[in-house]
Amino acid sequence: MDFINHLTSNNIKPSLQRIKIFEYLYDNREHPTVDTIYSDLVGDIPTLSKTTVYNTLKLFIDNNITSTVTIEDNEVRYDAIMEEHAHFKCEKCGNVQDVEIDVSALKFKEKNSFKVEKTNIYLKGKCNKCLNKIN
Amino acid sequence: MDFINHLTSNNIKPSLQRIKIFEYLYDNREHPTVDTIYSDLVGDIPTLSKTTVYNTLKLFIDNNITSTVTIEDNEVRYDAIMEEHAHFKCEKCGNVQDVEIDVSALKFKEKNSFKVEKTNIYLKGKCNKCLNKIN
DNA sequence: TCTAAATTTGTAATCATTACAATTTTATAA
DNA sequence: TTATAAAATTGTAATGATTACAAATTTAGA
Numbered sequence: 256m257d258f259i260n261h262l263t264s265n266n267i268k269p270s271l272q273r274i275k276i277f278e279y280l281y282d283n284r285e286h287p288t289v290d291t292i293y294s295d296l297v298g299d300i301p302t303l304s305k306t307t308v309y310n311t312l313k314l315f316i317d318n319n320i321t322s323t324v325t326i327e328d329n330e331v332r333y334d335a336i337m338e339e340h341a342h343f344k345c346e347k348c349g350n351v352q353d354v355e356i357d358v359s360a361l362k363f364k365e366k367n368s369f370k371v372e373k374t375n376i377y378l379k380g381k382c383n384k385c386l387n388k389i390n
Numbered sequence: 391m392d393f394i395n396h397l398t399s400n401n402i403k404p405s406l407q408r409i410k411i412f413e414y415l416y417d418n419r420e421h422p423t424v425d426t427i428y429s430d431l432v433g434d435i436p437t438l439s440k441t442t443v444y445n446t447l448k449l450f451i452d453n454n455i456t457s458t459v460t461i462e463d464n465e466v467r468y469d470a471i472m473e474e475h476a477h478f479k480c481e482k483c484g485n486v487q488d489v490e491i492d493v494s495a496l497k498f499k500e501k502n503s504f505k506v507e508k509t510n511i512y513l514k515g516k517c518n519k520c521l522n523k524i525n
Numbered sequence: 526t527c528t529a530a531a532t533t534t535g536t537a538a539t540c541a542t543t544a545c546a547a548t549t550t551t552a553t554a555a
Numbered sequence: 556t557t558a559t560a561a562a563a564t565t566g567t568a569a570t571g572a573t574t575a576c577a578a579a580t581t582t583a584g585a
Binding site for chain 2: 562563564565566567573
């Protein structure tokens, strides 16, 4: 993945901060929160400010190269994979993972009363790691 | 719907506030936010405090007679219908409506790497009312 | 190199939510 | 009925995430 090109072709000037934040998001499939992104990158970019993280994510979202994951009502997570997929969160360990899913299989009665443009699917339960643990 | 009985049978003492809040939630299928619930009920119960609304909703959620709808990352909505259904939000008018859906139709590859206990499906787009409006 | 525009940054403001202690209400037993 | 304890409600203050905003820095172009 050529991050600079990806940003440029989406009308985003590839500043150091933007490249690093996008790269981090893209490589980190656990869908980090703003705090995690900031904490993990401030070592790399010592001048980084949390405002920049917020600004940059907003910019990414406005340009459709990032989306939010609101699987939990008290934390917003971010995702740089724009291909259709769902998310699973283990309620024991808290990890969030991507889930391949066929959204077109979803049928609903009210098909004619609105036009769907985006679908978010959130699954919760227990991951195998946690299920196999003896408590 | 006998609200008092519904609360009682779910181990919740049916105080005036609890009855009114549940009744409001159950009748209001637009999934109000805490602010909306508070504003709409404080006329009825002049002593009502927003803390009580928060406390009561938390109690309902802990006892599985209410769930949260986090279709938007900056507002938490509440829902007293516990039967399986999805939610659609019109991005033009902001209304949220229930959608009948067959969750069991959802197939995913990773079926064996976790155990799903809850599924939330959020649809966004334009409702017919907004689509038919001439701007 | 100079200047203007864009980007980043830090601080202060805002807003939703939670913590907590005081008050009020409810239930129980004398 | 009255007294007492427990439960529920309330108001205020604290917290924490996000946004607003203005100053500082960086970048791009003349």
